[in-house]
Amino acid sequence: MRLPVFGHVAFATVIAACLFVCENGHSAEVYGLDPGPVELQSVGPMTFGPSNVLFVGDPKAAKVYAINTEDSGKSSGQYKVDDVGAKVAEAFGVAEVTIADMAVNPETGHAFVGLNAGGKGHLARVAPDGTVTPLNLDKIGHAFAVLPNPPEDKEIKRGRRSMNPRTQCITDVAYTDGKVLVAGLTADESPSGVREFDFPFRDSSEGMSVEIYHAAHGREEDYAAIQAFVPFNIGGEPSLLAGYTCTPLVKIPVARIGETQKVKGTTVAELGNRNRPLDMIVYSKDGTQYLLMANSARGVMKISTD
Structure with a gap:
């Protein structure tokens, strides 16, 4: 069975910033991702779609969210992170977390984890050196399907x-x-x-x-x-x-x-x-x-x- 997968630096900085804003603005406009709070009752499976959009399953709420991660740049190297659970727990200031899933943005190579802690779902980006950056869900471009x-x-x-x-x-x-x-x-x-x-x-x-x-x-x-x-x-x-x-x-x-x-x-x-x-x-x-x-x-x- 076959299964058919000077100025130069400043100018470059401005151009990169414009591209970032335009790309993420494009995502929000084209995909109907309105800024606002996202309250995840739980985090389940995740996957990336187009233009840095992360799809997140919330089984408890019976919803699938599309979230504009506003991710940019490129991953600086290969991942080898020991005890990632402890690093994630420390970043969120909790004693214990359950990591539900991980998804890698194909456009940047950055890894995102979905986790459950304190009776709620959370999202974070993990760098190759183990740095964990929580995703601020208080005001973020998103849409959802029930x-x-x-x-x-x-x-x-x-x-x-x-x-x-x-x-x-x-x-x-x-x-x-x-x-x-x-x-x-x-x-x-x-x-x-x-x-x-x-x-x-x-x-x-x-x-x-x-x-x-x-x-x-x-x-x-x-x-x-x-x-x-x-x-x-x-x-x-x-x-x-x-x-x-x-x-x-x-x-x-x-x-x-x-x-x-x-x-x-x-x-x-x-x-x-x-x-x-x-x-x-x-x-x-x-x-x-x-x-x-x-x-x-x-x-x-x-x-x-x-």
Whole structure:
């Protein structure tokens, strides 16, 4: 299977400043990002879109935010930061933080982390030397989309286990071809879902439920949330490669979102049980594309897409 990723200094300073203001003003104007406070109830998956715009999932609020980071310049070097959690906690003046996700701005190479502390979500930029700069959310260009039909924010029992399905209403986020794709649980009878939002945020689909055949369980399933996914063109068809708990790797056609209430994914690999995919990226080397998948109970997997 092939899966088709003097004056000179002063003048230069002024030009750079103008470019920065124009670019970020362009982001705010074109993408409808109005300045104002952003109060994140939680931070979940994040990804960058165009023009320094960071998409942030807020599962507790059942919203996806588009935030103008106003990021500029270029990263000065490779990252090697020890004990980043402690550095982030110190920057926010708290004893403990939970880092939810990290996203790298493809235009600058700067790393941004999303974290939860003190019952709220926060964002920060981390430099290669470990310097942590909190993002001021009191007045920042932003817009948001509300998830249709999210699960209630309450604990439920499923067999011997208790869980709050709201925490999994946003399990991964991606931006591709002017659209924001969101995976997670819904309040539908078949809760495993994928939603699609136009960006700038205008229209959204009700999304679709996804059913897969899980070989390790020996049955069809439509209740487990996608844990991580990447957009991928497979045989000329826009698709998602999605990983689930117990690690089935599934192909899901993107074109069907909004056209049908339920779609059947195609399992292309089974990568082992008692494991949860944490994140997935695609990269190219010597003309071949590879998938890298980080896992909860296994090392990073490198998967050829040939």
